[in-house]
Amino acid sequence: MSGMRYLTNDEINYVTKDIKGKKAEIKNILKTKIKVYKLTKKDLDKLKKTFQKLLEEKHIPRYL
Numbered sequence: 001m002s003g004m005r006y007l008t009n010d011e012i013n014y015v016t017k018d019i020k021g022k023k024a025e026i027k028n029i030l031k032t033k034i035k036v037y038k039l040t041k042k043d044l045d046k047l048k049k050t051f052q053k054l055l056e057e058k059h060i061p062r063y064l
Contacts, residue, residue, distance in 0.1 A: 004035040011039065015048045019055060026051060 007015075012030045016023055 003037050005037075006031060006035055007039075011044060014044055015051065018048070019051060021055065 007030050012027055015030065016026055019026060
């Protein structure tokens, strides 16, 4: 799996800058669990919207 990398701190900060709760847990997951090939700004925006949508739900999934 050549070319795979973890998210950079700048990418993680961009994705989590508007998140109010569970920020530390989300940053930890993004730093250690997610590997990517290439990311565009569009991909980062999609990831950001996904996290915001998950955190707006009344019952947050256990893995967050």
